[in-house]
Amino acid sequence: MQPAHLPKVRIVRLKQRSGLILARLAGAKVAKGNVIIFLDSHSEANVNWLPPLLDPIAEDKRTVVCPFIDVIDFETFEYTAQDEGARGAFDWKFSYKRLPVLPEDEKNMPKPFKSPVMAGGLFAISAEWFWELGGYDPGLQIWGGEQYELSFKIWQCGGKMVDAPCSRVGHVFRKFNPFPNPGIGDYKRKNFKRVAVVWMDEYAEFLYRLRPKYRNIDPGNLSEQKAIRERLKCKSFRWFMEEVAFDLPEKYPPIEPPDFAAGEWLSLTYYKDIRLKEWNLCMDVESGNDGEPVLLDTCHCLGGNQLWKYDV
Structure with a gap:
């Protein structure tokens, strides 16, 4: 579908509710540009937001770039800028977390700085690199875990990910999920299990210790995802933890120390x-x-x- 007043815009309508992940894949498949930019619907791009996302990709197609995500109030739509920035991370229950910007990167602000994990909703990626990585795992359902799957894949398979402080996009952080479960059970647990089995190697055990029920979840067919990792000769998750997210265990220990x-x-x-x-x-x-x-x-x-x- 092509709106008459927006000749360069194409609207892709899915026949049924498929969730964020498959909807993004559907859009990416018909995109014609050299760079694919993903944005949540409940976001607003700020002034001159695009060039800082494109510059690092022009220098290296395997660089994925995320904007600084500012906050748009859920009730008033008041816009609040993020000042200091942070690096994306996770804890061992797969909750999204943040790490401080490294001292050497603080000195070079506002240049882009490396980040282990993306927040998920907003980023730019070379179309060639996105499809070389296999895009999103189509076995992931609705939403949840896709930011980890893509982040691990980017780093472990020869790319890198940076945050660009000069690119600002506001995001409405909703206080509730406006859509009911589509009747497919706890899809997020299955998503997390797929990501853990394919990309985390022995580190998946830390996730299972905190989420014992994950051990018995059937992640479905993983042959295509494992083949991508083998084809691209991707590095181990140990490499990711030692070279990319080296300070994560100090902030979010795999085995939490006892309470004080x-x-x-x-x-x-x-x-x-x-x-x-x-x-x-x-x-x-x-x-x-x-x-x-x-x-x-x-x-x-x-x-x-x-x-x-x-x-x-």
């Missing part, structure tokens, strides 16, 4: 946050002002407004 202090409902953890047991909720204050109320918010393991000290 524990009560019936709350624990002071290794990350120096106070969290509700069995839930990923931490005591949080919105600012450092005296008298601020203490709230419960999602644990981010970055200290700051969730940093607590326990004196004995």
